[in-house]
Amino acid sequence: ETGVTQSPTHLIKTRGQQVTLRCSSQSGHNTVSWYQQALGQGPQFIFQYYREEENGRGNFPPRFSGLQFPNYSSELNVNALELDDSALYLCASGHGQGVREQYFGPGTRLTVT
Amino acid sequence: AQSVAQPEDQVNVAEGNPLTVKCTYSVSGNPYLFWYVQYPNRGLQFLLKYITGDNLVKGSYGFEAEFNKSQTSFHLKKPSALVSDSALYFCAVRDDGSARQLTFGSGTQLTVLP
Secondary structure, three states: OOOOEEEOOEEEEOOOOOEEEEEEOOOOOOEEEEEEEOOOOOOEEEEEEEOOEEEEEOOOOOOEEEEEOOOOOEEEEEOOOOHHHOEEEEEEEEOOOOOOOOEEOOOEEEEEO | OOEEEOOOOEEEEEOOOOEEEOOEEEOOOOEEEEEEEEOOOOOEEEEEEEOOOOOEEEOHHHOEEEEEOOOOEEEEEEOOOOHHHOEEEEEEEEEOOOOOOOEEOOOEEEEEEO
């Protein structure tokens, strides 16, 4: 196990609702990245936070937003949920801005109905 | 832009035989290359990485990968497959410049037959 934890494990939401997913980084890591993994696909990069600031973003709309806290834990917020947001959301932590390795948490399975 | 291709959706191999899972990549600068494994309903587990140095990289659980710059490939290998190696394998790349994200391939399902 990596030491990266995520909560909740599973979540069911209704279209149009908002959701917050949480991630606790591995000790000593100051970078956190979020990925979306749709069924049968590889993970897609959402964004990365380094020392509480977003420093990289993938091709996701603004309704996907995040926070990183002083203890380097993180939240992913998704507003106005759509059916296509149903996926496994993975958090990964690493050290440094140009991170060379990322360690993934177990993920949160989000189902939007 | 950076991209990864895993040309095989499924690889089947008999237990005890060598296995290879293929990966090719495209980046604008020098590549950082990674292999991850995913078991059902689990996150990704890091297997190995290539940053610089020897082209043959050794990783966890007896896996290794060979970096080939001219063919832009980073194939995952293991000399003797185990049934417990059956899982979904992902190759990922990022460049050594300003890109922050890992770009993943679509994954290869490895099945080791007893």
